[in-house]
Amino acid sequence: MKKLEKQTLLGIRDQFGSYAWDDAEISELVDPKLGIITGFQELLDQLEVLRKLDLESTPPAGDISLK
């Protein structure tokens, strides 16, 4: 998986009907300077690991009921 680029997130913002996040906020997700969100790339890397695990037919978690 390629490293996340700012242009990708700008595309989501501008072409996906998203809230108009500031450019600086988008930059922070890709290249953190302020230390507010520092782990987005790491999060994506971990999600990529999880994507490769086969969950078979497991459904999404719902309400909890007595078994």
Next chain:
Amino acid sequence: MTGSLAFASIGELSTSLRNREISASRLIDLYADRIERLGETSKAFISLDIERARARAEIIDRNFDETLKLNGIPYACKDLYDVKGLVTTGGSQVLQDNLAQQDAAAVKRMDQAGAIFIGKNNLHEFAYGATGENTLYGTTPNPYDHSRLAGGSSSGSAAALGYGLCAAALGTDTGGSVRAPAALCGLVGFKPTFGRVSTEGVIPYSWSLDHVGTLTRSAADAGLLFEQLALQHRPGKRTGLHQLTIGIPESFFFEHCDGEILDSVDALMNFLREAGANLKTVSLPSMEYTRTVSLTVQMPEALSYHNRYLEQRGHLYSQDFRAGLALGQCLLAEQYIRARRFIETYRNTMDHVFTGVDVILTPATPVIAPKIGVVEEAVDGHSEPAGNAITRYTSFFNMTGHPAITLPCGMHSEGLPIGAQLIGKHFADEQLIDVAQQIESDYDFELPLPDLD
């Protein structure tokens, strides 16, 4: 009555109220005086409702109803709960005009049980964060050491009890936001089974993970509150400590943990063995990606709720919460669904674990209350953001939805409380609280009151 009246348990206060040794009005005055003296230091409250509380107390005193379990007991709630006629700010500049038209379901139940609402507690903005830092209302200091955090996100609720400003508090727990601050402040924090207490009228953070929870001075008090708040009652027969099988996780929950916390939990485990409990090692799911899974559910859900305010009031959010919401915008739908599916696998594995044990025991937190302003906590060569450290042992059980309770079990040489966490089976909340109550009653440990002078 042990200790000062301001630090008495609900059980003790109820006995005194029933015996007419004190009045509800006197209790309100007591807490109001303390709030006046310590409110600014503690930063526990965002708003107060003392005049209505006094009026309610006078009515209660005139015709005291002994059948009501919480009659005359003053309590507070995190400022995510709607209380009719008051602004629900969520601890944010965004909702300064958010006047509640009715009470949250939990507030209604407290009211029906005779409890007297006195005010709304400070919190990490919209419950986004476990440090309890709030740029608008201030950061709540720990009652045992004012240079350290009370913890969050139910920071003001923990501080309100810790500083002796009310008898009980309602918080919310999405990753440990009730249990962790309770543990850091020497209190009992209880998160019920997901769905057993209504979240109606509480500003959501993440619908899939949010739980209404309680902060109290004792497990017995947690039981009293839960009895009133639970949507259905499922009382089971008492399981003595000698009848219990207690699971001890073989990994993760005792790793990268402060040595004195480990010693305190070890001492508790020895007590439980001596009491006849069977302690056995259990294998829980791998925790390697659990924070990733939790975050992948939290942030899109938070964004989905806050979308209603972003267009008009987006600039009023704090910088860190906006950044979190922006992250939520950039996750894919399939990643969110996949995270929810992983949660289902966690639940299935835990169901299997619970076929062999009655409860699971862990430390409540791997660290004592961090210093205010400290960004990273390092233990045993493992460094992480302070908020992650505070909730490292609690957040998994928000995903699985199991009931969990934290209770004090020791004092650190730094002068701060140490907590243990017990996790129970789904819908076995009453049994879990009962086990905690037996430990509280039989374990030879008494937490000193904080020195607030």
